[in-house]
Amino acid sequence: MHAEHTVMSPDSWRRLPAAQQPDWPDPEALRAVVAELSDYPPLVFAGECDQLRSRLAQVTRGEAFVLQGGDCAETFREVTAEKVRDKIKTLLQMAAVLTYATSVPVVKIGRIAGQYSKPRSKPTEVRGGVELPVYRGDSVNGLEFTPESRRPDPERLKRMYHASAATLNLIRAFITGGYADLRQVHEWNRDFVASSPIGERYEDLAGAIDDALTFLAACGADPGEFHSAEFYSSHEALLLDYEAAFTRTDSRTALPYDVSAHMIWIGERTRRLDGAHVEFAARVRNPIGVKLGPGVSADEALALIDRLDPAREPGRLTFITRMGHDKVRDVLPGLVEKVTASGAQVVWLCDPMHGNTFEAPSGHKTRRFDDVLDEVRGFFEVHRALATHPGGIHIELTGEDVTECVGGGDHVAVSDLHQRYRTACDPRLNRYQSLDLAFQVAELYRERTTSVHQPGPRIASVA
Numbered sequence: 001m002h003a004e005h006t007v008m009s010p011d012s013w014r015r016l017p018a019a020q021q022p023d024w025p026d027p028e029a030l031r032a033v034v035a036e037l038s039d040y041p042p043l044v045f046a047g048e049c050d051q052l053r054s055r056l057a058q059v060t061r062g063e064a065f066v067l068q069g070g071d072c073a074e075t076f077r078e079v080t081a082e083k084v085r086d087k088i089k090t091l092l093q094m095a096a097v098l099t100y101a102t103s104v105p106v107v108k109i110g111r112i113a114g115q116y117s118k119p120r121s122k123p124t125e126v127r128g129g130v131e132l133p134v135y136r137g138d139s140v141n142g143l144e145f146t147p148e149s150r151r152p153d154p155e156r157l158k159r160m161y162h163a164s165a166a167t168l169n170l171i172r173a174f175i176t177g178g179y180a181d182l183r184q185v186h187e188w189n190r191d192f193v194a195s196s197p198i199g200e201r202y203e204d205l206a207g208a209i210d211d212a213l214t215f216l217a218a219c220g221a222d223p224g225e226f227h228s229a230e231f232y233s234s235h236e237a238l239l240l241d242y243e244a245a246f247t248r249t250d251s252r253t254a255l256p257y258d259v260s261a262h263m264i265w266i267g268e269r270t271r272r273l274d275g276a277h278v279e280f281a282a283r284v285r286n287p288i289g290v291k292l293g294p295g296v297s298a299d300e301a302l303a304l305i306d307r308l309d310p311a312r313e314p315g316r317l318t319f320i321t322r323m324g325h326d327k328v329r330d331v332l333p334g335l336v337e338k339v340t341a342s343g344a345q346v347v348w349l350c351d352p353m354h355g356n357t358f359e360a361p362s363g364h365k366t367r368r369f370d371d372v373l374d375e376v377r378g379f380f381e382v383h384r385a386l387a388t389h390p391g392g393i394h395i396e397l398t399g400e401d402v403t404e405c406v407g408g409g410d411h412v413a414v415s416d417l418h419q420r421y422r423t424a425c426d427p428r429l430n431r432y433q434s435l436d437l438a439f440q441v442a443e444l445y446r447e448r449t450t451s452v453h454q455p456g457p458r459i460a461s462v463a
């Protein structure tokens with residue numbers, strides 16, 4: 001069925017235009033680095049990618065919900081046990097809220113352990129009359145505005161690998177070492193309760209989960225699932241030289257996998273049908289995501305399905321829509337309707353971040369929590385009207401108490417943005433805002449199941 005994967009070389013993308021690639025000053029140095037990377041061990045195993053694909057297939061059947069989240073851009077400096085733990089903690093807390101309230105498994109995917117490369121709207125940046133190459137992520141150059149720092153350096157690709165490996169090692173240690181044990185629901189909240197209403201709300205829910213676990217343990221039920229968690233890595237597959245160096249043939253299936261992450265996605269700026277990114281993704285077996293902005297046509301989406309999921313395999317393809325809160329209700333219905341009518345079974349995720357960015361008077365790039373929530377609400381409304389499954393959310397967040405997005409949880413004001421604005425790229429929800437969002441999304445999901453799966457007035461079913 002997948003014969004074409006082996007017939008075509010995974011290098012076929014090299015013949016096509018690749019958008020958003022750095023202008024490496026020394027191509028020979030790049031070649032040497034890529035050759036070295038090609039011998040590095042894999043970061044993930046093909047079998048794990050297959051397992052994620054089967055989880056995502058559950059999502060297409062409406063049996064599970066996806067939580068995908070993490071930084072817009074990870075940085076090498078922030079690969080510390082504490083920072084990684086706080087991100088994992090935030091995602092685990094959100095997942096606990098969502099699982100408890102929705103009663104479906106939550107597939108947990110980090111934008112983590114490889115999210116180091118950024119597409120940019122302009123190739124250069126001007127400050128005080130000085131023009132330098134734009135920051136393209138720690139995998140390419142430095143954020144500091146100096147000629148040395150902004151010069152693309154392929155040695156950074158090796159640092160990207162090592163930073164990803166160290167991060168994944170921490171995640172695997174936290175997850176298998178007991179940190180993700182459901183008995184830790186209170187522990188994840190320990191530093192949080194006293195200081196916030198959201199922390200208190202979470203504590204109530206953690207208490208309910210604890211009661212349920214105690215009851216089940218008393219009944220003799222203590223399954224392994226309670227003591228660990230499945231956690232997957234993902235990033236935008238932007239730098240094709242790097243991704244190609246980690247494309248390896250799986251010994252079991254003889255098929256190529258990109259072993260730099262479990263799931264990779266193609267961004268809004270690099271998803272052209274005749275471009276290198278789509279060609280690359282078409283040749284690897286990982287679950288693939290594609291970001292779709294408000295300008296996408298249903299025909300383009302259908303053509304992407306033909307290219308990336310010709311076998312119509314549930315779990316293979318995820319569409320991550322990022323329309324903007326003011327457009328989602330207009331643009332999404334036609335798209336979902338036509339894709340559904342084509343028979344394709346894709347996962348639909350809502351990225352309520354990238355269509356809702358604006359510049360504050362202070363110059364900070366920011367997002368309003370209310371706009372983020374409104375896009376998610378619109379996403380749920382559209383799927384409810386079409387009786388399709390709102391498969392999950394894709395969020396930019398951090399475990400830290402940053403002031404990058406306004407509103408939500410602890411009411412960050414526009415005038416507060418300068419206080420702890422730390423992102424290397426786009427503004428992220430802080431931990432309060434992330435948990436606040438999880439509670440609200442859980443409610444939207446419950447409303448959705450109430451009216452779709454149990455139609456008619458409640459009183460009628462009682463009678």
Ligand code: PEP
Binds near residue numbers: 072119267268269426
């Ligand atoms: C991102 O996810 O950080 C990003 C650049 O998104 P998009 O491709 O949707 O603009």
Ligand code: MN
Binds near residue numbers: 072073396
């Ligand atoms: Mn971003």
